[in-house]
Amino acid sequence: MKKILTTLAFLLILTSPFAASASTTSFSPATVSVTPGQSFSVSVYVDPQETDYTAKVALSYPAGLLSVSSFSFASGWLPLSQPGYDSVDNAAGIIIKTAGYSGGFSSTKLFGTVTFTAKAAGTAVIAPTGSTQILDANNTNTFTSGGRASVSISAPQAIPVVAVPVAKPNTGTAANPSRTPLAPVKKATAHVQVISEIASSSATTTAQGTTTPVLSETAAAAGGSTREISLSLSVVAVIVSFGFGILIGKRQGIRS
Numbered sequence: 110m111k112k113i114l115t116t117l118a119f120l121l122i123l124t125s126p127f128a129a130s131a132s133t134t135s136f137s138p139a140t141v142s143v144t145p146g147q148s149f150s151v152s153v154y155v156d157p158q159e160t161d162y163t164a165k166v167a168l169s170y171p172a173g174l175l176s177v178s179s180f181s182f183a184s185g186w187l188p189l190s191q192p193g194y195d196s197v198d199n200a201a202g203i204i205i206k207t208a209g210y211s212g213g214f215s216s217t218k219l220f221g222t223v224t225f226t227a228k229a230a231g232t233a234v235i236a237p238t239g240s241t242q243i244l245d246a247n248n249t250n251t252f253t254s255g256g257r258a259s260v261s262i263s264a265p266q267a268i269p270v271v272a273v274p275v276a277k278p279n280t281g282t283a284a285n286p287s288r289t290p291l292a293p294v295k296k297a298t299a300h301v302q303v304i305s306e307i308a309s310s311s312a313t314t315t316a317q318g319t320t321t322p323v324l325s326e327t328a329a330a331a332g333g334s335t336r337e338i339s340l341s342l343s344v345v346a347v348i349v350s351f352g353f354g355i356l357i358g359k360r361q362g363i364r365s
Contacts, residue, residue: 132157132243134166134220134255136235141260143227148178151235151258153220155243160215161251165194165207167240168223172202174233174262175225182208183219205240213246225260233260 137152155164164186170177176199182188186208189195194207206221225235237255245251 131253132159132161132251133253134237134241134243136256136258139256139258141258143260143262144265145227145229145262148224148226149260150222150224152222154217155214155220156217157214157243157245157251159245159251160213161210161243161245162213163189163207163209163242163244164220165205165240165242165244166220167203167205167238168235169238170202170204170225170235171231171233172200174227174229174231175202175235175260176228177204178224178226180204180206180221180223182206182221185218186210186220203238227260227262230262230264233262234258235260 133156135154135156137154141149141151143149153166153168155161155166177197180197187210189207189209191207194205197204204223208220210218223235227233235258237252241252241255242250243252
């Protein structure tokens with residue numbers, strides 16, 4: 110008789126609502142990778158394992174790494190906005206949200222979506238606290254455990270600096286910048302050489318009484334000088350002829 114009563118008691122415990130209850134919570138996505146200053150959202154799900162009616166979800170997160178920006182309930186939930194059941198404390202790293210589901214829910218339901226902002230580099234874990242409750246029709250808490258969300262916050266990588274070649278200064282002329290300027294013609298040297306030849310030739314030919322042929326031959330030897338050089342030659346020839354004319358006149362006057 111004792112064995113029969115013990116067996117019945119054991120079966121009663123196994124089939125009781127309390128023993129069958131094992132409500133849980135979960136996150137999606139369960140892993141997140143962001144950079145400081147970036148925002149991201151995590152969906153919170155409740156899995157009742159039986160018909161439940163109310164969910165109070167309390168989540169903890171590292172306040173130095175994350176802050177809650179917003180929370181929105183999924184459709185079908187009736188939020189309970191009372192002290193102790195609806196709060197966000199970014200200084201302590203705790204968010205609490207509570208709501209009832211009309212008619213109850215017996216399958217996994219999306220409870221709501223939390224939006225966080227990453228504050229600094231590091232690894233943050235979002236997890237339910239012991240204050241989380243999932244209540245059945247008898248107002249009994251059926252919550253047993255919950256999953257976690259891991260957030261990897263990495264500092265942005267530095268952009269490598271690429272050396273840009275510096276363009277060389279343009280040495281072209283103002284009229285044609287794309288061409289390299291030609292070397293300047295040494296006009297002064299050419300002028301001096303031509304004048305010296307003219308003076309020497311003029312002195313020789315003037316003493317013989319002829320000047321024009323010498324000038325023509327010298328100009329031809331210069332290889333077709335420009336108008337400027339021709340003008341210079343003419344002026345020099347006149348000056349030299351004039352000078353030698355005066356010198357000859359003085360000599361004749363002395364002789365007479």
